[in-house]
Amino acid sequence: MPPFMFDEIKNNNVIANAFLDSTKTDDPSLDDLIASGSVSFKTGMADYEFTSVKQLQLDLEDANKGSSDDGTKKALKKARANLGLLERNFLIISNLNRNNMIAEQRPMYFHYNPKKKRLAVGTDENKRSIVPFEFTGKKLYYGLTAAGTSDLNPMPFDSRYPMVGLHANALNTILDNRIIHEISKGWIAVVILGLGILLAFGVPALSPAMGGLATVVVVAGYTWLSFWLFSNKFVWIDMVGPLSTMAIGYLGITVYNYIQEEKNKQFLKESFGTYVSPELIDQMYDSGEEPSLGGEEGYHTAFFTDIQSFSAFSEKLTASELVALLNQYLTDMTDVLLENNGTLDKYIGDAIVAFYGAPIEIEDHEYWSCITAIKMQESLDLLRQSWQAEGDRWPEIVHHMQNRIGISSGQMVTGNMGSEARMNYTMMGDNVNTAARLESSAKQYGVYIQIANSTYEPVKDRMVVRDLDNVRVMGKNEPVKVWELISEVGKEPEKYKKILPAYHEALDLYKNQEWEKAIEAFKASDSLEDMFSGRKTNPSRIYIPRCEHFMANPPGDDWDGVWT
Template structure:
């Protein structure tokens, strides 16, 4: 396809989808759309991480609130605070948990704060919840500076972790005596879905850990490190990379909905009932209790609520869940290293553009119709496979550019292809009437699309030219000249076509032919050699007929031609205008064949071929080595041969003469000019006639003897003319 014609498909299939994705990016729609689409893929693809075994939840659920609504010590929600030390103490009856993290706010005073203060001082690893917010009136509270300094984390980082204007820490002595404090804020995306969390948040120029980070740290010391645009948490031998985004949030791996619903959750009511039975002596063996204390041994315990009346629900990729479930997911992510790195949008866009460009080639360059139909399946499979491969490596490829761009691209491409194919068929029906070779017409009718498209593959280029035709034409009248050319060209073209050759064009008396196109044929070098030898025989027959009839002039009746053959890669296909075109060939291999035809004159041979012909045809045809030459326009030397005959027609005289010639060429290559000349002279003696090739080398040796070549001379003769 011409460059100008491929630009329209590129515009339709690449530029338009690219502009659409750019529009979405500029107007901030892409990030939300991307995350929605990736959620859908996560639901479809197999899960590869499991929720941490270290996390359990004490859940103040609907059953707990309903059961103790009339209890004098608890009452309706919110419960009196002395119940929390009871719950925490129960988990420590046997082996204590690693840490107890409370996901309930104690920012207002109550009559039972002393119980929590006592728990802070006696029950150990407890982390209380703080809540940050923007806006509102800042109410100064006693001790807030002390608490904020005590629990802030020194960070040396440029990562823009979420920043808030106001902070609510646990009230009074609860906050002052708390062993640890964590921030429970979560930040939903613009579509209201909670997918990401931050390990730290900022307030008043200070950094504070979130619940997930506290679960990771377990009250132990840890360090942070920012290096090479990555953020690291270091605790003991653990080095956890946290792929924080530009807004300070990291994408969470949300496991499966089934796993979220099966996170170990123990009803607060069950714990209270178990403790009452244990204290009353009704049950002596703790393991037979409704909620045995051993369930909390060495665990990370989260205390939260799932009751609707507590209004602590969030929207996750799996739907509505209690906030403590989302916090548990974030904690599991950080503990187990199940963090997703959202790759830059440019990765997804780049992938999509490559696929779209390949789609242009498939639709408008490729001629295999099946591939045009299966490529969408392949492209979608490739995208899903790439997405899943990266997902398994905890990386998220941007999806919106492909999901939107590829269908639009392929629909536009197919629409344009349908439109152009109808127009192309009409055009080529007209072109076929102007083709010379009937075989090309036949192939076109059977597979016009393949012929129209052309391609690049190995062919044999054929060039022939009549020697001294200018002199012949000067001696003939216009009528005789036309008659001579018609007879000659008709006979030669007949031989060409009889051997599956395609007539490219006539250039005066010159014939240009193609073997191996448009019908690809592995035997094209041998067919070209056979054609050349048969043309030599056919010209001899013409000369006999002309002499017999006495037609034309003696010079015309003695006509000889030269043929150049070379095989190699070439571009073949229709070239021309809408109204007049020809099937032709282009490429370095074609140019070399033309140069060989011209060089045949120097060596006095009828058929000059390259080594690429000789190497594949030497079993059937006999070739004579002539020289190493460097033709105009090519730096690489070419080994050339004369096509002498079929192998069955070789004589001992021919073999002896060629052996002597090769000995002479060997001495010539070694700069033994005199020895070379003797061998070259012997060639003519063996043949019983002057051998022009030997005579050419003799003159060259004499010249080099008088003017020695440079030290780096490689024995290759450089032709300065075409």
């Protein structure tokens, strides 16, 4: 037997005897056995004083690096190899002794790379060798794992997974009794049916936001439950069927609701399209507000307009001509009304009754009513031009058609009024009567747009007006401050840039009871007025006889400026 093999067997017997020594209470250590000289080992270094195996390993490595003699280096490498073999055998015998199997010690080697190094576990600093005994009582699988081998196949989480791992996992599942149980198809059908009922009856009963949130919560909860059951209880519950039911069902509900909303919007447009502008219908639908039956009180603007001296038209035109003319006029005026956020109340012959701010609230409705009145005058001027261009088709009275407008803002009631069999969305209230009176009284002043002070105040910085009067209108006890609406600021006709200063100067003299000066001033402003065909008077002419009246009947110092 070669010396190195004899020394190895001898040392193994010494180590085994040391473990079997009944006189010792503690297991021997390799450091003690080498220090005591019990085991045969040559360090390859002269006069070396041994302290520990770990220190010996470091000293052998340092000595090898510091030596330049080939013979010395060879001896040091041999010593390092023998020390590694001694450590291995000590570890094997130690494990065998722990399990009363020292007699079964035999050599066993493992290799993990071409350099034939033994298998090891741990990090570089804490690495230790694996000894055969560590496989005792274990199930060991050998398999190919290197790239390019034939035992790699696709798995759900890896496209090239070593099949030896699949078998190891299967054995581990069996040994640990972690068998995966699948929920039956019948129970999955019950779950799908339950989710379908939830989607059919539960989600539609909620608002769109809450319905979507509820669907997300159910989907997230079911997904979490599926993963939790699989991870903790080894129960596999189908996710595809129930989640597909939720996704497809909710998509179907969303599409169905969208179609229904479009139908409802179309129905609303068809129902209210002849009364309010399309923009207002969209806003009403988006806001979700419905006009309440019986009426609703609010701050709105009433709007009245009719044709000047319409009865004379009946005498000049046949019935069919009158209908054709009136339809053309009402169409153009209504288009202007609806384009500027107005709500058409009704037609009364040639008159148009409308209001602003209902059925839903409109911001700055006083301004929109004024814009509508100005645009109506512009549209009527275009109609007159077209009628005049048609020559003798229309009589002279049509060529010079004028309309008058009255506007008043304030509290009023709007809503569905009438009988249960027939209702009309309309307005009622004192301010409605005021607007109607302003439209009719505009004739007395020779003006065509007359607005109440309640309408004037919110728009006074954006509109050009003429201070008309402070009067008690028919049917009302309280005086009303009224104004003639001329145009938007910066868009007034050139003639009014001269008329208005002259007129307001005369009005100031009138309010100061300087009657003679006021008469002369009103005559001067009257000379600037445009007295076109059909206009029989103007505000300046109205005040001249008033001044003459007050000259003969002074109103007194406490006069409030009201004309009754």
